[in-house]
Amino acid sequence: MTIKVFGHTASTYSLVVLHVLKELGLSYELIQLNSFEEIKSPEYLATKHPFGRIPSLSDDGFQIYECRAIARYLINKYQGTKTSTVLIPSDVQKAALVEQFISVETSYYTQHVGKLIYQLIFKKIHGSEPDLKVANEAREELVKTLDVYEKLLEGKDYLTGEFSLADLLHIPYTFFAINVAGEGDL
Structure with missing residues (x-):
């Protein structure tokens, strides 16, 4: 099926x-x-x-x-049935780190980038004007979050060192923020 x-x-x-x-x-x-x-x-x-x-x-x-x-x-x-891609490792500690960064993504990244995208994109789509105060506050919080990410990513390409579900969860909102909302300077 x-x-x-x-x-x-x-x-x-x-x-x-x-x-x-x-x-x-x-x-x-x-x-x-x-x-x-x-x-x-x-x-x-x-x-x-x-x-x-x-x-x-x-x-x-x-x-x-x-x-x-x-x-x-x-x-x-x-996982492992069609490709060798590992999005959540079988090792308990590595899997825990993936879950940790999924929580970080939900709590600190998506919360702010979601507000920003809603104000700059979806309100316009639905015929409303964005609340620029809310958008600016979300942008400020997102910048703080991204500063922490810079430290967490120091010396590595991915949050846990290897590409995982935690990284993948960031892709759609990041794409919309950069390519649709024009927030590429973040």
């Missing part, structure tokens, strides 16, 4: 899942959801994601939602 991803290519969370699938060498079908009505429908809420969000994934009858949960599921089930 084919893995099905219910999401959208403009969603950072959907992009995380798509990147994991590609890194693991897995085939999948993307069901592109193009409206809020689709993800708020009674059927979608009952069968895909009870909070009416994306992404959601179906794998041989198993349904799971939330990008980090989906990523871990895919890694636990498929």
